[in-house]
Amino acid sequence: MSNTLQEVDARKLSCPLPILRAKKALDGMDQGQVLRILATDPGSVMDFESFCKQTGNELLSSEQNGGEYVFQIRKK
Amino acid sequence: MSTQAEKSSASLPGDLLKHGAALDAWFDQRFADKLKEIEENKTPSLSIISTKGTMDWAYPPFILASTAAALGWEVNVFFTFYGLELLKKDLHLEVSALGNPGMPMKMPFGPKWFQGINWNIPNLVMAGVPGFEKVATGLMKKTVKNSGVASIQELRDVCIEAGVNLLACQMTVDLFGYTRDDFIPEIKGWVGAATFLPIARKSDVSLFI
Known part of the structure:
Protein backbone atom coordinates (compact mmCIF):
# COMPACT_ATOMS: atom_id res chain seq x y z
CA MET A 1 0.00 0.00 0.00
CA SER A 2 1.71 3.17 -1.15
CA ASN A 3 0.72 6.71 -0.37
CA THR A 4 1.58 8.16 -3.75
CA LEU A 5 -0.05 11.54 -3.98
CA GLN A 6 -2.24 11.99 -7.03
CA GLU A 7 -3.66 15.33 -8.05
CA VAL A 8 -6.78 16.59 -9.78
CA ASP A 9 -6.88 20.17 -10.95
CA ALA A 10 -10.54 21.16 -10.83
CA ARG A 11 -9.90 24.88 -10.74
CA LYS A 12 -12.38 27.01 -12.72
CA LEU A 13 -14.78 24.06 -12.89
CA SER A 14 -18.32 24.25 -11.54
CA CYS A 15 -20.55 21.77 -9.76
CA PRO A 16 -20.63 18.82 -10.20
CA LEU A 17 -17.38 18.54 -12.20
CA PRO A 18 -14.92 18.72 -9.26
CA ILE A 19 -16.72 15.79 -7.60
CA LEU A 20 -16.98 13.82 -10.86
CA ARG A 21 -13.29 14.35 -11.66
CA ALA A 22 -12.28 13.35 -8.13
CA LYS A 23 -14.44 10.24 -8.25
CA LYS A 24 -12.89 9.22 -11.56
CA ALA A 25 -9.37 9.68 -10.20
CA LEU A 26 -10.21 7.71 -7.03
CA ASP A 27 -11.53 4.84 -9.15
CA GLY A 28 -8.10 4.43 -10.68
CA MET A 29 -6.24 4.51 -7.36
CA ASP A 30 -5.31 1.86 -4.81
CA GLN A 31 -6.71 1.67 -1.31
CA GLY A 32 -4.88 3.99 1.08
CA GLN A 33 -3.54 6.29 -1.62
CA VAL A 34 -4.13 9.99 -1.22
CA LEU A 35 -5.78 12.25 -3.79
CA ARG A 36 -5.18 16.00 -3.74
CA ILE A 37 -7.81 18.19 -5.39
CA LEU A 38 -7.52 21.84 -6.31
CA ALA A 39 -10.78 23.74 -6.78
CA THR A 40 -12.17 27.24 -7.00
CA ASP A 41 -15.88 26.42 -6.61
CA PRO A 42 -16.92 27.59 -3.10
CA GLY A 43 -19.67 24.95 -3.09
CA SER A 44 -17.03 22.23 -3.24
CA VAL A 45 -16.19 22.68 0.46
CA MET A 46 -19.53 21.25 1.57
CA ASP A 47 -19.73 18.93 -1.41
CA PHE A 48 -16.46 17.12 -0.71
CA GLU A 49 -17.42 16.73 2.93
CA SER A 50 -20.68 15.11 1.88
CA PHE A 51 -19.00 13.06 -0.85
CA CYS A 52 -16.54 11.54 1.62
CA LYS A 53 -19.22 10.86 4.21
CA GLN A 54 -21.31 9.03 1.60
CA THR A 55 -18.53 7.06 -0.06
CA GLY A 56 -16.50 6.21 3.05
CA ASN A 57 -13.32 7.80 1.71
CA GLU A 58 -11.45 9.81 4.33
CA LEU A 59 -11.28 13.58 4.01
CA LEU A 60 -7.82 14.24 5.44
CA SER A 61 -7.86 17.99 4.98
CA SER A 62 -9.88 20.82 3.53
CA GLU A 63 -8.08 24.13 3.23
CA GLN A 64 -8.60 27.50 1.68
CA ASN A 65 -5.73 29.47 0.13
CA GLY A 66 -6.98 32.80 -1.16
CA GLY A 67 -9.64 31.95 -3.72
CA GLU A 68 -8.52 28.35 -3.99
CA TYR A 69 -9.52 25.25 -2.11
CA VAL A 70 -7.33 22.23 -1.49
CA PHE A 71 -8.75 18.88 -0.42
CA GLN A 72 -6.91 15.69 0.45
CA ILE A 73 -8.81 12.43 0.34
CA ARG A 74 -7.54 8.99 1.30
CA LYS A 75 -9.13 6.23 -0.72
CA LYS A 76 -11.11 3.68 1.25
CA MET B 1 -37.99 -9.13 10.67
CA LYS B 42 -28.23 -0.09 2.05
CA THR B 43 -27.19 1.36 -1.30
CA PRO B 44 -29.16 4.60 -1.70
CA SER B 45 -31.15 4.97 -4.89
CA LEU B 46 -32.42 7.82 -7.03
CA SER B 47 -35.05 7.76 -9.73
CA ILE B 48 -35.80 10.71 -11.98
CA ILE B 49 -38.52 11.36 -14.53
CA SER B 50 -37.04 13.68 -17.14
CA THR B 51 -39.67 15.41 -19.27
CA LYS B 52 -38.09 18.55 -20.77
CA GLY B 53 -36.10 18.79 -23.97
CA THR B 54 -34.39 22.18 -23.77
CA MET B 55 -30.79 22.88 -22.89
CA ASP B 56 -31.53 24.55 -19.55
CA TRP B 57 -33.84 21.74 -18.43
CA ALA B 58 -31.34 19.11 -19.51
CA TYR B 59 -28.98 20.10 -16.70
CA PRO B 60 -30.89 19.12 -13.53
CA PRO B 61 -31.44 15.44 -14.43
CA PHE B 62 -27.91 14.89 -15.71
CA ILE B 63 -26.22 16.78 -12.85
CA LEU B 64 -28.21 14.92 -10.20
CA ALA B 65 -27.83 11.53 -11.91
CA SER B 66 -24.08 11.84 -12.45
CA THR B 67 -23.47 13.13 -8.93
CA ALA B 68 -25.59 10.40 -7.34
CA ALA B 69 -23.67 7.80 -9.34
CA ALA B 70 -20.40 9.33 -8.08
CA LEU B 71 -21.71 8.94 -4.53
CA GLY B 72 -22.21 5.25 -5.22
CA TRP B 73 -26.00 5.42 -5.54
CA GLU B 74 -28.06 3.33 -7.88
CA VAL B 75 -29.68 5.65 -10.43
CA ASN B 76 -32.54 5.26 -12.88
CA VAL B 77 -33.70 8.04 -15.21
CA PHE B 78 -36.91 7.67 -17.18
CA PHE B 79 -37.02 9.96 -20.23
CA THR B 80 -40.48 10.73 -21.47
CA PHE B 81 -42.11 13.22 -23.85
CA TYR B 82 -39.64 16.03 -24.71
CA GLY B 83 -37.15 14.50 -22.30
CA LEU B 84 -36.36 11.95 -25.02
CA GLU B 85 -34.47 14.71 -26.84
CA LEU B 86 -31.75 14.26 -24.23
CA LEU B 87 -31.10 10.72 -25.44
CA LYS B 88 -30.71 11.55 -29.13
CA LYS B 89 -27.43 10.54 -30.78
CA ASP B 90 -27.00 14.11 -31.96
CA LEU B 91 -27.87 16.56 -29.24
CA HIS B 92 -29.44 19.72 -30.63
CA LEU B 93 -30.69 21.27 -27.46
CA GLU B 94 -31.77 24.88 -27.53
CA VAL B 95 -32.91 27.35 -24.95
CA SER B 96 -35.88 29.69 -25.23
CA ALA B 97 -36.03 32.99 -23.43
CA LEU B 98 -39.59 33.58 -24.63
CA GLY B 99 -42.11 32.94 -21.90
CA ASN B 100 -39.24 32.42 -19.44
CA PRO B 101 -39.11 35.59 -17.32
CA GLY B 102 -36.74 33.93 -14.85
CA MET B 103 -33.96 33.68 -17.37
CA PRO B 104 -31.39 36.48 -17.12
CA MET B 105 -30.43 37.96 -20.48
CA LYS B 106 -26.77 38.76 -20.08
CA MET B 107 -23.88 38.93 -22.50
CA PRO B 108 -21.04 36.46 -21.91
CA PHE B 109 -18.40 38.80 -23.37
CA GLY B 110 -17.12 42.35 -23.10
CA PRO B 111 -16.12 44.36 -20.03
CA LYS B 112 -17.51 43.44 -16.63
CA TRP B 113 -20.03 46.30 -16.46
CA PHE B 114 -21.38 45.22 -19.85
CA GLN B 115 -21.71 41.59 -18.78
CA GLY B 116 -23.61 42.72 -15.71
CA ILE B 117 -26.46 44.29 -17.69
CA ASN B 118 -29.67 42.28 -17.69
CA TRP B 119 -31.19 43.08 -21.08
CA ASN B 120 -34.90 43.59 -20.87
CA ILE B 121 -36.05 42.30 -24.24
CA PRO B 122 -39.79 42.53 -24.99
CA ASN B 123 -41.63 39.26 -25.69
CA LEU B 124 -42.73 40.71 -29.02
CA VAL B 125 -39.09 40.91 -30.12
CA MET B 126 -38.21 37.48 -28.82
CA ALA B 127 -41.19 35.97 -30.60
CA GLY B 128 -40.88 37.94 -33.82
CA VAL B 129 -37.17 38.11 -34.64
CA PRO B 130 -36.17 35.08 -36.70
CA GLY B 131 -33.29 33.14 -35.17
CA PHE B 132 -33.70 34.65 -31.73
CA GLU B 133 -33.55 31.20 -30.10
CA LYS B 134 -30.38 30.33 -31.99
CA VAL B 135 -28.73 33.48 -30.67
CA ALA B 136 -29.99 32.86 -27.11
CA THR B 137 -28.70 29.27 -27.30
CA GLY B 138 -25.32 30.43 -28.57
CA LEU B 139 -25.02 32.96 -25.74
CA MET B 140 -26.05 30.36 -23.17
CA LYS B 141 -23.44 27.90 -24.45
CA LYS B 142 -20.79 30.57 -24.21
CA THR B 143 -21.86 31.46 -20.66
CA VAL B 144 -21.73 27.78 -19.69
CA LYS B 145 -18.24 27.45 -21.09
CA ASN B 146 -17.02 30.64 -19.41
CA SER B 147 -18.31 29.48 -16.03
CA GLY B 148 -16.65 26.06 -16.18
CA VAL B 149 -20.01 24.28 -16.25
CA ALA B 150 -19.96 20.90 -17.98
CA SER B 151 -21.65 20.43 -21.34
CA ILE B 152 -24.74 18.21 -21.49
CA GLN B 153 -22.80 15.78 -23.66
CA GLU B 154 -20.08 15.50 -21.00
CA LEU B 155 -22.55 14.91 -18.17
CA ARG B 156 -24.43 12.32 -20.21
CA ASP B 157 -21.16 10.50 -20.95
CA VAL B 158 -20.34 10.44 -17.23
CA CYS B 159 -23.77 8.99 -16.49
CA ILE B 160 -23.29 6.25 -19.06
CA GLU B 161 -19.80 5.47 -17.81
CA ALA B 162 -21.01 5.34 -14.21
CA GLY B 163 -23.75 2.85 -15.03
CA VAL B 164 -26.78 5.11 -14.68
CA ASN B 165 -29.80 3.28 -16.10
CA LEU B 166 -31.19 5.40 -18.91
CA LEU B 167 -34.74 4.32 -19.69
CA ALA B 168 -36.70 5.61 -22.67
CA CYS B 169 -40.47 5.90 -22.89
CA GLN B 170 -41.67 3.64 -25.70
CA MET B 171 -45.03 5.44 -25.92
CA THR B 172 -43.31 8.75 -26.71
CA VAL B 173 -41.26 7.11 -29.46
CA ASP B 174 -44.47 5.91 -31.10
CA LEU B 175 -46.33 9.15 -30.43
CA PHE B 176 -43.73 11.42 -32.03
CA GLY B 177 -42.83 8.98 -34.80
CA TYR B 178 -39.21 8.48 -33.75
CA THR B 179 -37.19 5.38 -34.54
CA ARG B 180 -34.87 3.71 -32.06
CA ASP B 181 -31.96 4.42 -34.39
CA ASP B 182 -32.29 8.13 -33.54
CA PHE B 183 -31.12 7.39 -30.01
CA ILE B 184 -27.90 6.38 -28.28
CA PRO B 185 -27.37 2.61 -28.02
CA GLU B 186 -26.65 2.84 -24.27
CA ILE B 187 -30.36 3.08 -23.43
CA LYS B 188 -31.04 0.25 -20.99
CA GLY B 189 -34.68 -0.23 -21.84
CA TRP B 190 -37.65 0.94 -23.89
CA VAL B 191 -40.30 0.85 -21.27
CA GLY B 192 -43.55 2.27 -19.96
CA ALA B 193 -44.95 3.67 -16.74
CA ALA B 194 -45.65 0.17 -15.43
CA THR B 195 -41.92 -0.60 -15.51
CA PHE B 196 -40.78 2.70 -14.06
CA LEU B 197 -43.23 3.00 -11.16
CA PRO B 198 -42.01 -0.10 -9.29
CA ILE B 199 -38.43 1.23 -9.65
CA ALA B 200 -39.48 4.62 -8.29
CA ARG B 201 -41.38 2.96 -5.46
CA LYS B 202 -38.21 1.38 -4.13
CA SER B 203 -36.09 4.51 -4.56
CA ASP B 204 -35.05 6.66 -1.64
CA VAL B 205 -35.25 9.80 -3.76
CA SER B 206 -37.72 10.19 -6.60
CA LEU B 207 -37.91 13.35 -8.68
CA PHE B 208 -39.99 14.71 -11.53
CA ILE B 209 -38.12 17.18 -13.70
Whole structure:
Protein backbone atom coordinates (compact mmCIF):
# COMPACT_ATOMS: atom_id res chain seq x y z
CA MET A 1 0.00 0.00 0.00
CA SER A 2 1.71 3.17 -1.15
CA ASN A 3 0.72 6.71 -0.37
CA THR A 4 1.58 8.16 -3.75
CA LEU A 5 -0.05 11.54 -3.98
CA GLN A 6 -2.24 11.99 -7.03
CA GLU A 7 -3.66 15.33 -8.05
CA VAL A 8 -6.78 16.59 -9.78
CA ASP A 9 -6.88 20.17 -10.95
CA ALA A 10 -10.54 21.16 -10.83
CA ARG A 11 -9.90 24.88 -10.74
CA LYS A 12 -12.38 27.01 -12.72
CA LEU A 13 -14.78 24.06 -12.89
CA SER A 14 -18.32 24.25 -11.54
CA CYS A 15 -20.55 21.77 -9.76
CA PRO A 16 -20.63 18.82 -10.20
CA LEU A 17 -17.38 18.54 -12.20
CA PRO A 18 -14.92 18.72 -9.26
CA ILE A 19 -16.72 15.79 -7.60
CA LEU A 20 -16.98 13.82 -10.86
CA ARG A 21 -13.29 14.35 -11.66
CA ALA A 22 -12.28 13.35 -8.13
CA LYS A 23 -14.44 10.24 -8.25
CA LYS A 24 -12.89 9.22 -11.56
CA ALA A 25 -9.37 9.68 -10.20
CA LEU A 26 -10.21 7.71 -7.03
CA ASP A 27 -11.53 4.84 -9.15
CA GLY A 28 -8.10 4.43 -10.68
CA MET A 29 -6.24 4.51 -7.36
CA ASP A 30 -5.31 1.86 -4.81
CA GLN A 31 -6.71 1.67 -1.31
CA GLY A 32 -4.88 3.99 1.08
CA GLN A 33 -3.54 6.29 -1.62
CA VAL A 34 -4.13 9.99 -1.22
CA LEU A 35 -5.78 12.25 -3.79
CA ARG A 36 -5.18 16.00 -3.74
CA ILE A 37 -7.81 18.19 -5.39
CA LEU A 38 -7.52 21.84 -6.31
CA ALA A 39 -10.78 23.74 -6.78
CA THR A 40 -12.17 27.24 -7.00
CA ASP A 41 -15.88 26.42 -6.61
CA PRO A 42 -16.92 27.59 -3.10
CA GLY A 43 -19.67 24.95 -3.09
CA SER A 44 -17.03 22.23 -3.24
CA VAL A 45 -16.19 22.68 0.46
CA MET A 46 -19.53 21.25 1.57
CA ASP A 47 -19.73 18.93 -1.41
CA PHE A 48 -16.46 17.12 -0.71
CA GLU A 49 -17.42 16.73 2.93
CA SER A 50 -20.68 15.11 1.88
CA PHE A 51 -19.00 13.06 -0.85
CA CYS A 52 -16.54 11.54 1.62
CA LYS A 53 -19.22 10.86 4.21
CA GLN A 54 -21.31 9.03 1.60
CA THR A 55 -18.53 7.06 -0.06
CA GLY A 56 -16.50 6.21 3.05
CA ASN A 57 -13.32 7.80 1.71
CA GLU A 58 -11.45 9.81 4.33
CA LEU A 59 -11.28 13.58 4.01
CA LEU A 60 -7.82 14.24 5.44
CA SER A 61 -7.86 17.99 4.98
CA SER A 62 -9.88 20.82 3.53
CA GLU A 63 -8.08 24.13 3.23
CA GLN A 64 -8.60 27.50 1.68
CA ASN A 65 -5.73 29.47 0.13
CA GLY A 66 -6.98 32.80 -1.16
CA GLY A 67 -9.64 31.95 -3.72
CA GLU A 68 -8.52 28.35 -3.99
CA TYR A 69 -9.52 25.25 -2.11
CA VAL A 70 -7.33 22.23 -1.49
CA PHE A 71 -8.75 18.88 -0.42
CA GLN A 72 -6.91 15.69 0.45
CA ILE A 73 -8.81 12.43 0.34
CA ARG A 74 -7.54 8.99 1.30
CA LYS A 75 -9.13 6.23 -0.72
CA LYS A 76 -11.11 3.68 1.25
CA MET B 1 -37.99 -9.13 10.67
CA SER B 2 -40.43 -11.02 12.93
CA THR B 3 -38.69 -14.33 12.22
CA GLN B 4 -35.42 -12.76 13.24
CA ALA B 5 -36.93 -11.41 16.46
CA GLU B 6 -38.51 -14.73 17.37
CA LYS B 7 -35.27 -16.53 16.81
CA SER B 8 -33.39 -14.07 19.02
CA SER B 9 -35.83 -14.19 21.89
CA ALA B 10 -35.87 -18.00 21.72
CA SER B 11 -32.18 -18.02 22.49
CA LEU B 12 -32.65 -15.98 25.69
CA PRO B 13 -32.17 -17.68 29.04
CA GLY B 14 -35.47 -18.88 30.58
CA ASP B 15 -35.51 -16.50 33.57
CA LEU B 16 -35.24 -13.43 31.33
CA LEU B 17 -38.22 -14.59 29.31
CA LYS B 18 -40.35 -14.36 32.43
CA HIS B 19 -39.59 -10.68 32.75
CA GLY B 20 -41.65 -9.02 30.05
CA ALA B 21 -40.38 -5.47 30.56
CA ALA B 22 -36.76 -6.52 30.33
CA LEU B 23 -37.50 -8.49 27.21
CA ASP B 24 -39.29 -5.54 25.63
CA ALA B 25 -36.39 -3.24 26.36
CA TRP B 26 -33.95 -5.79 24.97
CA PHE B 27 -36.03 -6.21 21.85
CA ASP B 28 -36.41 -2.46 21.30
CA GLN B 29 -32.67 -1.99 21.54
CA ARG B 30 -31.95 -4.90 19.23
CA PHE B 31 -34.57 -3.71 16.76
CA ALA B 32 -33.11 -0.18 16.71
CA ASP B 33 -29.60 -1.59 16.18
CA LYS B 34 -30.81 -3.81 13.38
CA LEU B 35 -32.66 -0.96 11.65
CA LYS B 36 -29.54 1.18 11.84
CA GLU B 37 -27.44 -1.63 10.42
CA ILE B 38 -29.85 -2.14 7.52
CA GLU B 39 -29.93 1.59 6.81
CA GLU B 40 -26.13 1.85 6.83
CA ASN B 41 -25.60 -1.12 4.53
CA LYS B 42 -28.23 -0.09 2.05
CA THR B 43 -27.19 1.36 -1.30
CA PRO B 44 -29.16 4.60 -1.70
CA SER B 45 -31.15 4.97 -4.89
CA LEU B 46 -32.42 7.82 -7.03
CA SER B 47 -35.05 7.76 -9.73
CA ILE B 48 -35.80 10.71 -11.98
CA ILE B 49 -38.52 11.36 -14.53
CA SER B 50 -37.04 13.68 -17.14
CA THR B 51 -39.67 15.41 -19.27
CA LYS B 52 -38.09 18.55 -20.77
CA GLY B 53 -36.10 18.79 -23.97
CA THR B 54 -34.39 22.18 -23.77
CA MET B 55 -30.79 22.88 -22.89
CA ASP B 56 -31.53 24.55 -19.55
CA TRP B 57 -33.84 21.74 -18.43
CA ALA B 58 -31.34 19.11 -19.51
CA TYR B 59 -28.98 20.10 -16.70
CA PRO B 60 -30.89 19.12 -13.53
CA PRO B 61 -31.44 15.44 -14.43
CA PHE B 62 -27.91 14.89 -15.71
CA ILE B 63 -26.22 16.78 -12.85
CA LEU B 64 -28.21 14.92 -10.20
CA ALA B 65 -27.83 11.53 -11.91
CA SER B 66 -24.08 11.84 -12.45
CA THR B 67 -23.47 13.13 -8.93
CA ALA B 68 -25.59 10.40 -7.34
CA ALA B 69 -23.67 7.80 -9.34
CA ALA B 70 -20.40 9.33 -8.08
CA LEU B 71 -21.71 8.94 -4.53
CA GLY B 72 -22.21 5.25 -5.22
CA TRP B 73 -26.00 5.42 -5.54
CA GLU B 74 -28.06 3.33 -7.88
CA VAL B 75 -29.68 5.65 -10.43
CA ASN B 76 -32.54 5.26 -12.88
CA VAL B 77 -33.70 8.04 -15.21
CA PHE B 78 -36.91 7.67 -17.18
CA PHE B 79 -37.02 9.96 -20.23
CA THR B 80 -40.48 10.73 -21.47
CA PHE B 81 -42.11 13.22 -23.85
CA TYR B 82 -39.64 16.03 -24.71
CA GLY B 83 -37.15 14.50 -22.30
CA LEU B 84 -36.36 11.95 -25.02
CA GLU B 85 -34.47 14.71 -26.84
CA LEU B 86 -31.75 14.26 -24.23
CA LEU B 87 -31.10 10.72 -25.44
CA LYS B 88 -30.71 11.55 -29.13
CA LYS B 89 -27.43 10.54 -30.78
CA ASP B 90 -27.00 14.11 -31.96
CA LEU B 91 -27.87 16.56 -29.24
CA HIS B 92 -29.44 19.72 -30.63
CA LEU B 93 -30.69 21.27 -27.46
CA GLU B 94 -31.77 24.88 -27.53
CA VAL B 95 -32.91 27.35 -24.95
CA SER B 96 -35.88 29.69 -25.23
CA ALA B 97 -36.03 32.99 -23.43
CA LEU B 98 -39.59 33.58 -24.63
CA GLY B 99 -42.11 32.94 -21.90
CA ASN B 100 -39.24 32.42 -19.44
CA PRO B 101 -39.11 35.59 -17.32
CA GLY B 102 -36.74 33.93 -14.85
CA MET B 103 -33.96 33.68 -17.37
CA PRO B 104 -31.39 36.48 -17.12
CA MET B 105 -30.43 37.96 -20.48
CA LYS B 106 -26.77 38.76 -20.08
CA MET B 107 -23.88 38.93 -22.50
CA PRO B 108 -21.04 36.46 -21.91
CA PHE B 109 -18.40 38.80 -23.37
CA GLY B 110 -17.12 42.35 -23.10
CA PRO B 111 -16.12 44.36 -20.03
CA LYS B 112 -17.51 43.44 -16.63
CA TRP B 113 -20.03 46.30 -16.46
CA PHE B 114 -21.38 45.22 -19.85
CA GLN B 115 -21.71 41.59 -18.78
CA GLY B 116 -23.61 42.72 -15.71
CA ILE B 117 -26.46 44.29 -17.69
CA ASN B 118 -29.67 42.28 -17.69
CA TRP B 119 -31.19 43.08 -21.08
CA ASN B 120 -34.90 43.59 -20.87
CA ILE B 121 -36.05 42.30 -24.24
CA PRO B 122 -39.79 42.53 -24.99
CA ASN B 123 -41.63 39.26 -25.69
CA LEU B 124 -42.73 40.71 -29.02
CA VAL B 125 -39.09 40.91 -30.12
CA MET B 126 -38.21 37.48 -28.82
CA ALA B 127 -41.19 35.97 -30.60
CA GLY B 128 -40.88 37.94 -33.82
CA VAL B 129 -37.17 38.11 -34.64
CA PRO B 130 -36.17 35.08 -36.70
CA GLY B 131 -33.29 33.14 -35.17
CA PHE B 132 -33.70 34.65 -31.73
CA GLU B 133 -33.55 31.20 -30.10
CA LYS B 134 -30.38 30.33 -31.99
CA VAL B 135 -28.73 33.48 -30.67
CA ALA B 136 -29.99 32.86 -27.11
CA THR B 137 -28.70 29.27 -27.30
CA GLY B 138 -25.32 30.43 -28.57
CA LEU B 139 -25.02 32.96 -25.74
CA MET B 140 -26.05 30.36 -23.17
CA LYS B 141 -23.44 27.90 -24.45
CA LYS B 142 -20.79 30.57 -24.21
CA THR B 143 -21.86 31.46 -20.66
CA VAL B 144 -21.73 27.78 -19.69
CA LYS B 145 -18.24 27.45 -21.09
CA ASN B 146 -17.02 30.64 -19.41
CA SER B 147 -18.31 29.48 -16.03
CA GLY B 148 -16.65 26.06 -16.18
CA VAL B 149 -20.01 24.28 -16.25
CA ALA B 150 -19.96 20.90 -17.98
CA SER B 151 -21.65 20.43 -21.34
CA ILE B 152 -24.74 18.21 -21.49
CA GLN B 153 -22.80 15.78 -23.66
CA GLU B 154 -20.08 15.50 -21.00
CA LEU B 155 -22.55 14.91 -18.17
CA ARG B 156 -24.43 12.32 -20.21
CA ASP B 157 -21.16 10.50 -20.95
CA VAL B 158 -20.34 10.44 -17.23
CA CYS B 159 -23.77 8.99 -16.49
CA ILE B 160 -23.29 6.25 -19.06
CA GLU B 161 -19.80 5.47 -17.81
CA ALA B 162 -21.01 5.34 -14.21
CA GLY B 163 -23.75 2.85 -15.03
CA VAL B 164 -26.78 5.11 -14.68
CA ASN B 165 -29.80 3.28 -16.10
CA LEU B 166 -31.19 5.40 -18.91
CA LEU B 167 -34.74 4.32 -19.69
CA ALA B 168 -36.70 5.61 -22.67
CA CYS B 169 -40.47 5.90 -22.89
CA GLN B 170 -41.67 3.64 -25.70
CA MET B 171 -45.03 5.44 -25.92
CA THR B 172 -43.31 8.75 -26.71
CA VAL B 173 -41.26 7.11 -29.46
CA ASP B 174 -44.47 5.91 -31.10
CA LEU B 175 -46.33 9.15 -30.43
CA PHE B 176 -43.73 11.42 -32.03
CA GLY B 177 -42.83 8.98 -34.80
CA TYR B 178 -39.21 8.48 -33.75
CA THR B 179 -37.19 5.38 -34.54
CA ARG B 180 -34.87 3.71 -32.06
CA ASP B 181 -31.96 4.42 -34.39
CA ASP B 182 -32.29 8.13 -33.54
CA PHE B 183 -31.12 7.39 -30.01
CA ILE B 184 -27.90 6.38 -28.28
CA PRO B 185 -27.37 2.61 -28.02
CA GLU B 186 -26.65 2.84 -24.27
CA ILE B 187 -30.36 3.08 -23.43
CA LYS B 188 -31.04 0.25 -20.99
CA GLY B 189 -34.68 -0.23 -21.84
CA TRP B 190 -37.65 0.94 -23.89
CA VAL B 191 -40.30 0.85 -21.27
CA GLY B 192 -43.55 2.27 -19.96
CA ALA B 193 -44.95 3.67 -16.74
CA ALA B 194 -45.65 0.17 -15.43
CA THR B 195 -41.92 -0.60 -15.51
CA PHE B 196 -40.78 2.70 -14.06
CA LEU B 197 -43.23 3.00 -11.16
CA PRO B 198 -42.01 -0.10 -9.29
CA ILE B 199 -38.43 1.23 -9.65
CA ALA B 200 -39.48 4.62 -8.29
CA ARG B 201 -41.38 2.96 -5.46
CA LYS B 202 -38.21 1.38 -4.13
CA SER B 203 -36.09 4.51 -4.56
CA ASP B 204 -35.05 6.66 -1.64
CA VAL B 205 -35.25 9.80 -3.76
CA SER B 206 -37.72 10.19 -6.60
CA LEU B 207 -37.91 13.35 -8.68
CA PHE B 208 -39.99 14.71 -11.53
CA ILE B 209 -38.12 17.18 -13.70
